[in-house]
Amino acid sequence: EAGVTQFPSHSVIEKGQTVTLRCDPISGHDNLYWYRRVMGKEIKFLLHFVKESKQDESGMPNNRFLAERTGGTYSTLKVQPAELEDSGVYFCASSQERVSGYWGTDTQYFGPGTRLTVL
């Protein structure tokens, strides 16, 4: 079974440009998450999709970030316009368990990440 894949693995862009990151979750996983790790800091939650619906986007830093998951399969994260502080590694994760009830297990499988450098 293929794991979570992300594209591109690296991206170097200039401040003010637009970048789109893509994540393909494990087939059949309804839950998809985006995270970001800025150098020297902890991994930060950005948002959570259940199928095509955004369940929690409280971690999105500002309106320069737009995440979509059309059709509930792959997801894209667009940064427009990119700023220097957006540099970091963007991880995507997916999980199979449905979010229901009080005791969610939510074993998340992480992709390899996209390293974004904004110059």
Next chain:
Amino acid sequence: QKEVEQNSGPLSVPEGAIASLNCTYSDRGSQSFFWYRQYSGKSPELIMSIYSNGDKEDGRFTAQLNKASQYVSLLIRDSQPSDSATYLCAVNNIRTGGFKTIFGAGTRLFVKA
């Protein structure tokens, strides 16, 4: 105060020893707790999850949870050089049907051969 706090380390233990990694969290409403291992340049890999107070053992790994003290720990028995990595503590909060996972900054572990 950070939501999930870990000692950044590095924690250095000799091969064969027990490595003890600790984590505290601030939100008493947290319900699910995870330990991830991350090798340099790689993505996090889940190694343990725990939801109830007490101990949970899986091979050489034991996770311990104390919700009253808001404390989670990971013990690695018979540590091997291949265990050298950064260990991330993560906590889940369920908010209106979603999961918001909060990560600690990680503890670097070195196992000396």
